[in-house]
Amino acid sequence: MSADDEKPISRLAKLLGGFVAARAAMRAARSRGTPPPPAPESEVDPRKRVVPSNRRAEGVVAVLLVIAAAFACAFTVIYIVLSGNTQLLGVAMGGSLLLLAAACIVAGKFVVPQETHVEDRGVLLDEEQTEEVVEMIEAGGEGISRRAILIGAGGAAGAALLTAAATPLASLGPTLASLHQTPWARGVRLVDDQGRPYLAGEIQIGSFYTALPEGKDPESFGAGLLVVRLPAEFVHLPAARRTWAPSGILAYSKICPHAGCAISLYRYPTYGPTSQEPAFTCPCHYSTFLPGEGGRLIFGPAGRALPQLPLMIDSSGYLRAAAGFHEDIGPSWWGVHRAQS
Amino acid sequence: MNVVERYVHRRFERVSRTAEQRVGMAAGIRWALRYVFPDHWSFLLGEIALYSFMVLVGTGIFLTLYYIPSDSEVIYHGSYPLLQGAQMSEAYRSVLNLSLSVPAGLLFRQVHHWAADVFIASIVLHLVRVFFTGAYRKPRDLNYFVGLTMLMLAILEGFAGYSLVDDLLSGMGLAIAYSVALSIPFIGGQLATLIWGGPFPGNSTFWPRLEIVHVLLIPAALAVLITIHLVMIMRQHHSQFPGPGRRERNVVGTPMWPAYALRSVGLMLAVAGVLFLLGGLVQINPIWQWGPYHPYLSENGAQPDWYIGWLIGALRLMPNWELVIAGRTVIPNPFWGGAAFPLFVFGVLFAWPAVERRITRDARRHDLLDRPRDRPVRTAIGAAFLSWVVIVFAVGSTDRIFYRLGVAYTTQIHVWRVGIWVLPILIFFITRSACRSLQRSGSHPLRAWQGSVVRRRPDGRLEVLTDSPDTVVPPATEPPLGTAPGRE
Numbered sequence: 001m002s003a004d005d006e007k008p009i010s011r012l013a014k015l016l017g018g019f020v021a022a023r024a025a026m027r028a029a030r031s032r033g034t035p036p037p038p039a040p041e042s043e044v045d046p047r048k049r050v051v052p053s054n055r056r057a058e059g060v061v062a063v064l065l066v067i068a069a070a071f072a073c074a075f076t077v078i079y080i081v082l083s084g085n086t087q088l089l090g091v092a093m094g095g096s097l098l099l100l101a102a103a104c105i106v107a108g109k110f111v112v113p114q115e116t117h118v119e120d121r122g123v124l125l126d127e128e129q130t131e132e133v134v135e136m137i138e139a140g141g142e143g144i145s146r147r148a149i150l151i152g153a154g155g156a157a158g159a160a161l162l163t164a165a166a167t168p169l170a171s172l173g174p175t176l177a178s179l180h181q182t183p184w185a186r187g188v189r190l191v192d193d194q195g196r197p198y199l200a201g202e203i204q205i206g207s208f209y210t211a212l213p214e215g216k217d218p219e220s221f222g223a224g225l226l227v228v229r230l231p232a233e234f235v236h237l238p239a240a241r242r243t244w245a246p247s248g249i250l251a252y253s254k255i256c257p258h259a260g261c262a263i264s265l266y267r268y269p270t271y272g273p274t275s276q277e278p279a280f281t282c283p284c285h286y287s288t289f290l291p292g293e294g295g296r297l298i299f300g301p302a303g304r305a306l307p308q309l310p311l312m313i314d315s316s317g318y319l320r321a322a323a324g325f326h327e328d329i330g331p332s333w334w335g336v337h338r339a340q341s
Numbered sequence: 342m343n344v345v346e347r348y349v350h351r352r353f354e355r356v357s358r359t360a361e362q363r364v365g366m367a368a369g370i371r372w373a374l375r376y377v378f379p380d381h382w383s384f385l386l387g388e389i390a391l392y393s394f395m396v397l398v399g400t401g402i403f404l405t406l407y408y409i410p411s412d413s414e415v416i417y418h419g420s421y422p423l424l425q426g427a428q429m430s431e432a433y434r435s436v437l438n439l440s441l442s443v444p445a446g447l448l449f450r451q452v453h454h455w456a457a458d459v460f461i462a463s464i465v466l467h468l469v470r471v472f473f474t475g476a477y478r479k480p481r482d483l484n485y486f487v488g489l490t491m492l493m494l495a496i497l498e499g500f501a502g503y504s505l506v507d508d509l510l511s512g513m514g515l516a517i518a519y520s521v522a523l524s525i526p527f528i529g530g531q532l533a534t535l536i537w538g539g540p541f542p543g544n545s546t547f548w549p550r551l552e553i554v555h556v557l558l559i560p561a562a563l564a565v566l567i568t569i570h571l572v573m574i575m576r577q578h579h580s581q582f583p584g585p586g587r588r589e590r591n592v593v594g595t596p597m598w599p600a601y602a603l604r605s606v607g608l609m610l611a612v613a614g615v616l617f618l619l620g621g622l623v624q625i626n627p628i629w630q631w632g633p634y635h636p637y638l639s640e641n642g643a644q645p646d647w648y649i650g651w652l653i654g655a656l657r658l659m660p661n662w663e664l665v666i667a668g669r670t671v672i673p674n675p676f677w678g679g680a681a682f683p684l685f686v687f688g689v690l691f692a693w694p695a696v697e698r699r700i701t702r703d704a705r706r707h708d709l710l711d712r713p714r715d716r717p718v719r720t721a722i723g724a725a726f727l728s729w730v731v732i733v734f735a736v737g738s739t740d741r742i743f744y745r746l747g748v749a750y751t752t753q754i755h756v757w758r759v760g761i762w763v764l765p766i767l768i769f770f771i772t773r774s775a776c777r778s779l780q781r782s783g784s785h786p787l788r789a790w791q792g793s794v795v796r797r798r799p800d801g802r803l804e805v806l807t808d809s810p811d812t813v814v815p816p817a818t819e820p821p822l823g824t825a826p827g828r829e
Contacts, residue, residue, distance in 0.1 A: 114595075178534070333533070338670065
């Protein structure tokens with residue numbers, strides 16, 4: 001290569017290209033001393049080496065690199081001037097990276113020497129060496145007579161230490177008793193998510209309401225309730241639950257007993273002859289429960305009915321829990337208390 | 342050489358000598374520069390995964406600097422008007438501020454999210470390639486196990502990542518994860534309360550735990566496994582498809598330096614570039630629209646990131662079986678779809694190399710890949726198994742299909758509860774016969790037309806002008822390295 005009166009950019013590209021080529025040539029020259037072993041029993045020799053002298057490709061690479069630099073500069077400018085417009089920043093950074101990628105790929109395909117090389121895999125399992133290694137390791141135990149005792153004692157020490165190291169994991173979790181607790185108990189008033197107590201009179205047929213326990217932590221799993229009012233024709237509660245739905249108002253845990261999502265779909269018949277009975281549906285896996293029949297499951301994967309909370313209406317007309325839940329709310333587990341049915 | 346080139350050359354040589362005098366690695370570097378990569382587009386899938394991981398680490402460091410792992414309840418007074426005055430966790434607020442107030446914060450968050458989706462997608466495609474070409478056979482079976490382990494970790498990592506945000510969508514995901522943990526027979530209660538520090542939504546220590554799992558424990562494990570994966574590959578060399586001059590004992594392809602290095606760096610930059618374009622232009626997980634999570638709230642039509650879709654599908658497809666013995670719920674329902682199903686899928690994948698060795702009685706070392714058609718039964722089993730998993734995955738979007746096409750949700754579930762068993766069997770037989778027919782015809786299913794160009798001559802006879810360029814000559818069969826079964 002000779003210095004001529006080209007633009008500095010293409011000179012830079014040439015410099016880089018020349019440098020790469022020089023190194024490759026040196027490597028090739030050095031490796032010529034020990035030629036790679038011929039591919040055994042190969043009818044074709046795929047080895048080849050082509051040194052392209054492609055000035056146009058070099059120019060393309062240079063142009064790509066310059067535009068990539070411009071995009072990268074644009075990123076900095078956009079960051080400062082437009083205080084980080086996400087779209088423009090993405091285009092600038094992504095564009096710069098893609099242009100650099102294009103430059104690399106063009107250079108890799110058309111500028112540098114193209115070579116197909118054959119390399120021998122060699123063996124992985126060397127029988128002699130493997131045996132030697134096994135012998136060397138076993139030689140370390142030469143002269144030990146009470147091998148079994150030592151191995152046994154060492155194993156015991158190791159196992160005990162591992163157990164000791166794992167024990168503190170238990171301090172991460174509390175006891176299981178908390179899984180049975182909910183904030184609901186006799187007399188707890190139902191409030192909405194702003195803390196406003198619900199009057200029985202505001203519960204409309206055809207809508208559903210989310211209720212929380214007054215003065216308790218709304219974030220606890222058992223806090224959320226679904227409240228609906230059903231006309232008498234849809235209410236078919238078991239005998240033991242006759243008193244749980246004053247004025248046709250029913251409350252259920254909002255947490256699906258399948259996988260713990262909050263149930264947030266309520267279907268109410270808008271036209272009797274074609275519509276189905278009122279039902280709650282969980283939006284995660286579509287377990288569907290009948291509020292009129294004590295939360296019985298009619299579709300979906302939940303393994304239990306939706307837990308019902310007995311309600312009462314106090315003298316001022318507010319909704320209150322008549323008791324706590326009679327079973328565990330939330331997803332099932334080994335020790336879950338299921339409803340008696 | 343001009344002056345500058347000579348100067349650079351001298352500098353470079355001096356630096357090399359300085360380094361050599363201290364670490365003496367020239368032989369190793371020389372070996373690495375001549376390391377041969379066989380050329381096939383499908384070998385790049387693993388590289389895409391590797392480069393996505395790099396983007397994940399880079400963008401993730403940026404995000405870590407802003408994230409606050411805390412469930413303290415705060416009132417939002419940030420720049421997003423629709424959430425003004427909303428009660429939310431500090432974690433969610435920190436991600437809102439990162440997205441809406443930190444310059445380039447949203448870009449990095451979206452690039453990170455896209456990179457996670459691409460990362461796992463490319464691992465899965467890489468796995469599919471490895472399976473259907475038989476690349477998991479000895480000596481690469483060990484590396485195949487490492488890869489499967491990384492896939493499991495990657496799915497966990499992705500789930501932990503989007504759960505950290507504590508928006509409504511991720512809170513629902515965590516509730517389901519909690520139910521699955523809770524559903525493990527006998528120990529589920531202890532395990533779930535151990536992880537969450539109490540009953541869901543857990544106590545305040547859960548958030549630092551989840552963060553440290555996401556930003557340190559799993560990434561460190563992945564980094565170690567990636568290193569093992571690559572070192573093992575380099576020791577064994579890449580596998581290759583059969584072709585002219587390609588043998589069990591050799592590897593034919595482009596040496597690392599310079600052409601392959603440039604092309605691979607190009608691929609790395611292209612992966613990063615596409616991810617930045619996606620992150621800048623294609624919105625992903627707009628958390629300000631979901632709002633903060635509270636256990637008593639949920640969102641309709643919620644869908645997880647794609648790699649959790651198969652678990653949602655399994656949970657939805659499962660009938661409501663719950664094994665209860667003497668009042669004890671031995672197997673709660675979420676266990677089937679959320680734990681048993683993925684464990685079974687990974688169990689089959691882990692067991693497959695040994696199963697195949699047992700069936701084919703072939704314990705030899707294989708460095709030449711199979712074309713899928715040349716192993717019709719394996720390909721058919723793989724296609725059937727893949728379709729089984731893909732159907733479950735597709736069931737995860739039944740609600741969206743109802744929404745778009747109006748096919749009743751319940752009908753879809755009832756159909757798929759049968760289809761999940763029928764369709765894979767059909768696919769097995771179709772694939773097997775397709776493989777055999779391709780083997781016979783010697784044509785390639787994806788390349789152009791097959792056949793010949795003919796011309797009718799004046800005397801009425803047909804004259805063949807050219808054969809299809811895509812008529813592939815079946816490779817000469819060659820015994821793999823090692824002669825005695827069971828030995829190398």
